[in-house]
Amino acid sequence: MIPDNQVPLTDSHRYQPISNISTQYQKKYFCKEEIPGLVNEFVKHSNKYLNNLIETKNNLTFILTIEIFLPSKQLISTESEVGRWIIRYRSNDFPLVTRHSIFVRSSERQTPDYRDECLNEWRNNWDRVKKLLDNASDIEVFEHLKQLDDDEWSGIVKNFSALGQTQNIKIGFMISCLIPESKQEDLFNALDNAAVPIALWTRYDTTNLDHSDRIRRIDDLLKSCPLRYLPKYIHEQQSRNYTTGKKI
Template identity: 35%
Template sequence: MNTEDIKAILNRIASKQHTEDDITLLEQALVGYNCQIASQLGKYNVNIGEGKDIHIGDRIYNQWDKEAVEALVKAIQEASGIHQNTQGGDAAARDIDKRNIYENCTFIQLLAKDSNLGNLSQEPLKDLDFSDIPQESIRQAYRDALPPDASVWNLEGNNITQILQELNEFRRLFEFFNCLSQDESLPEEIRNKLSNTAKNIVSKKHPDENTNKSSADFFSDKEGLLESYLIATLERCDDDNEQFLLNAWLIIDDSVQVNDLSKFTSLLDKDEQQQGTLCKFNDIPKQLNKFLKTSLRHLRGKQYQLIVEVFLPSDLIGTEVDRWKIYDPIVEEITLGIKYPIRLRSLERLDLEYLDSYLSDWYKYWNKVKTVLHNEPIQELFAHLEEMETFNWKSLRSSLKEKIGLKVTCAPPKAKTKELFKAILTATTPIAIWTRCDIPNFDHVAAIDEILTFKPLCHLCESVRLTREKADAQTEEHLGFHLALLWEDPHRLTPNVMLELKTPGQ
C-alpha cells in the first residue's frame, strides 16, 4: 500500500463507508512500517505521525495494534461528526467523548475548514505535544494573544482545538505561539518548538516579509539567541536647545519581522510614556543607562544579543554615543560601545513627510542590502568620501545612486555634518561608516576598508564593536575611539511611526 491508498481508507472511515478489509489493510500498513500521513477528511485535517507513544484522545498506545487502530477509527469518525454519542462502548470510545479529547494534538490535529493552518499542520504543529504544557500557561497565552475586545467568554479553556480555531479567526496564531514560547515555566525544548512554530506561521502568511528577517543583519551565527533591540530617540524641545525629550523601547525578539506593535515594550515610567522624559544634554547618558537597566530586567534569564539603536538629529549625529559610560556590577563603569553594538539612526527618517517622499526608495536600497548581507562588502557598492574641502552635498547624493553605503575616511567638520546627512537622507542610503576625528600619520582608508571586509556585511556592527574593544584596551590614539556607524533598517522604526504606516483596518 502507498500513502494514497491509506488516505483513501481514511476517507472511507470518515464517511462510514469502510469495510472490514479496509481496517485489516490499514492495520497491516501501520504495523508494517513507520508511516507519516497527512489527510484531509471532510472539513478536518488528520495527521498520522510516525513513532512510538501514539496519542489518541486521553490514551497513549505504545504500538500500532488492533486496539490502537480501532481507537483511530473512532477518533476519525468523531472528528467527522459521525458519532455524536460515544458514552457507551469500550474505553477508547469513552476517551474520544471527553470534552478535552483533543487536548493532546500530537496525533490528530483538528483545524477549522477555512484555517490558514492547513499547510502548517503537517510540519510545525506535528511535533507539538500540548499535554506537556500546563493548562494555565495555555490559557494565559490565549488571553494575551486575543484582541482586548474579543468575545471569548463561552470558550472552554482546556479545549486546545477550539482555542486554535478561535485564534485563527482573529488571525492571532502567531501571537499565541509567541507568547507561549516566552513562558519561562516551560522547558527550553518546548519553548524552542513553540518559537519555531510562530516563525513558520509568519513565513507562511508573509513569505515576502520572511526575507526581511533582522537576523540577516547580525545574528546569522547566533542561533538560539533572542534578537533584542534597545531603541531610543533624542529630540530637541521646541524653542529650547537646553532641554531634550527622550523616548525608549525594548524589542525582546525581532527575529521574525512582523508589523506588530505589541513587540515594543516602553522603557519609560507610565506617566512619561505619552510624551517622553525631559533632560539636559549632559544627563542623556544617565537616562540611557536607566533604559538599559530596565531592558536587562526584561531580558533576565534569557539568552540574547542586544543592539542599541539611537535616533539623533543630523546635527548631533557626531555625538559619541559609543563613548557613554554605563553601570557594570563588577567594574562599576564601562564604555557602552565595547559592551553593545551601537547603531546610529537619523531622527529625520521618522518624519512622516520624509517617509511619504522617500520610504519607497529606502525599501529599494534596503532590499539591495539584503542581497549582499552574507557576502564580503563589495567596494563598488560603497561610495567613498575622502576629503571635505570641495564637498558638495548634491554631488555626493548623485554618487550615492545605486550604492548601499558610504564610507567617509576623513572627519566631517561640524559645519558640514548637516549637509553630509542631507545627501545621505535624500539618497536613502542605508549604511554609512565614518571617523569623527582625523588621526595624524594614520591610514584611515586602509583601516576602514579592513573593518568593512573583515567579515560578511551582516557582521559589520560587530566588527565595529570589536574595533572599539581593542581601542579600550590601550591608551594611545586608536580608530576605535572615533568610529561611527549608521545602519538604517526601514522595517524597524519606532512604534508611533509604524502605527502611522499601517494600512487602515490592519
C-alpha cells in the same frame, strides 16, 4: 519599536514603530549631561523586563541592543560619543559599548513625514545591499567622496538612486577626507534624504595619516568579514579598544 504585550512573542505585529504611537506618550526634555544616567536606568529596567518575560521559557536568553537617536549635527561629534557613556553593572562602571550593541541613528528619521517620503526608496536601496550581504566587500562597491569643500558632493549624494542603475552598482558612500564640523549636519541630512544604506568615514582626527592610508584602512575593514557581520565586527573592535582607551 514598542512591544504590545497582548500580542504573542512569535507574532510579527508584536512590535510597532515608536512613530506610530508617539501621541500616547508625553515628551520629556533633558540636558545632554543627563542622558548617560537615563540610559543607565533604561538598561536596568530593560534587563528586568526581559528577564521576567522569558522566566517561564526554558533555555531562552536575550541580547539587549540599544538604539540611540541623535540630531544629525551630533552624529559625528566625538563630544557625544555614545559608546563611552558609562553604565553601572554589579558595582562597577563600564563604557556602554563594552556591555551592549549600540546603533546610533538620526532623530530626523523618526518624523512621520520622513517615513512617508523615503520608506519606499530605503527599501529599493537596501535591495542592492542584500545581494552582497554574505560576501566580503571592498571599496569598489562604494561611491568615493574625496572632499567636501565644494558643492559637487551634495549633488552626487542626491543622485544615489541613479547609481543603482549603472553597471558597477554602488551600495553606499566612502568618505575618505576629514569631515569639517561645518559640513557634518549637511552631510547627514543629505545621506538621510537620499536614503543611503551605508556610509563609511573616519570618526577621529586622522591628520597624521595620508589620504591613501585612510582609504587602505577602510578597505581592510570591508575585507575583514562578510558585510552582514560588519556591524558586529566593528562593535567588537570598539569594545576591545574602549577598555584600553584606544580609538579606532
